[in-house]
Amino acid sequence: MTAGRAALTVTGWAVGAVVLSPYLVMLFTALKPAGELRATPPRLLPVAWRPGNFLDVLGDPAFQSWLSVSLVVAAASTALVLLAAVPAAYYTARHRFPGRAAFLLLVLVTQMFSPTALVVGLYREFFELDLINTYAALILTNAAFNLAFAVWMLQAFFASIPREVEEAAAVDGCGRLRTLAGIVLPLSLPGIVTAAIFAFIAAWNEYVVALTVMTDPAMKPLTVGITTYVTAYVQHWNSLFAASVLAIVPVVVLFALIERYLVSGLTAGSLK
């Protein structure tokens, strides 16, 4: 049995290493000086380690601008998602109204449409409204894309809070809003945090709409901006990957926090 356990452990660790290996290539390349990028034969590890690449990227005004666009868009669209999803989900969870099932179904279906399938229409719309190259365009789009998942997930969370808790609060003389703010929201905090983190990450990683509606270099978010480190004319692979590492690490940490709730949310309660 112990031999089996050892084999299991080794296999497990090997799988982890294989999954991480491309990202180790990313990290090691990010630490190489420019001269080593075109070494033949290629090496995995840098000869001279250059952590300064990270400082260079952080000090690059272009990177700072992409980072701030990404932060503004992700934060604002997340706030917008919560603002709309919390009341919508609460109402749907607590009230039976005609078309409730259809509403939830519709919410689920919109989650499955590809941004790319919609981007042609979105571009036209933003063009008519004169919103090309504005924060508003990306904030609204990301909020709209991520609203469905948030409503669906929060709805399940609110429904799992026993009604009696709220009734007790009502007996104690709490108004509806006080009950929502003082009782229901604290109890459903894990759900709200999950929805918020998911919306934030989705907006942070969004690519195709940003690629299309943000044509001004000063208005590009990270996902689009960093690709300009490597084009047909310049090939700063080390800067590209240093910037990627900086963009990926915080998101992975956030993601690890919500992993448990996310699977049940994404599969929309079909797995208990």
Add this chain to the structure above:
Amino acid sequence: MALLRQEALPGVVVNTAVWVLAVVAVALLLSLGLAQLLAQEFPGRRLVRWALIVPWAASLVMTAKLFVWIYDYYFGILNHALVGLGLLSAPVDWLGDDRTVMPAMVAVGVFVSLPFTTYVLLAGLATIPGEVYEAARVDGASRWRTYRSVTLPLLRPALLVASVLNAIYVFNSFPIVWTLNDRNPGFGHDTTITFMYKIAFKSALRDVGLAAALGVVNVLAILLAVIVYLRVVRWREAEA
């Protein structure tokens, strides 16, 4: 109708079918093994599970760019490693050779799909009560027999959910095909999604109307997948 006159369309539809089917099938097979492995207790399991999250959480463009670098003909680590190990006699231009572009993209598609499918299957495995395995053991069933006759049938709902949702994500996926196929002119390796984008914004056509028509077709295709998905979920509820 102008859509049907596009010469590239049949090839693009075939590419899309190959891309979706190959990624979904391979990812599902691999994650069956992975889920089985990660459902067992072993030291450091938490860390391995976290490692598996990375391709899921990381931005797809950044992962795709990473693979452009790994696949690079001259400076990529993949050719160097494969030639060094004696598995290849000469370097391969993975993203430039017509025969290898699609397999190379599928490999990346599988890599980024694994976390989601594995986690869904893990959630499915967790719902199978221990007594079922107990009963199988009492009946003297071998391990493989137990897996085939007990685990797999009970895992069917999770398998269906994982494959249908993943098929939708893969069908919708833009950044991988867009980034890895960047160098190649024309539409030889495009899926309907990147083909549509090129029609609207990049090619000589610049035909927004045509792209919108293809967009509608895409949405209909997804709608079909969604209906199948909902049927599956319903069917499960009726059974429960």
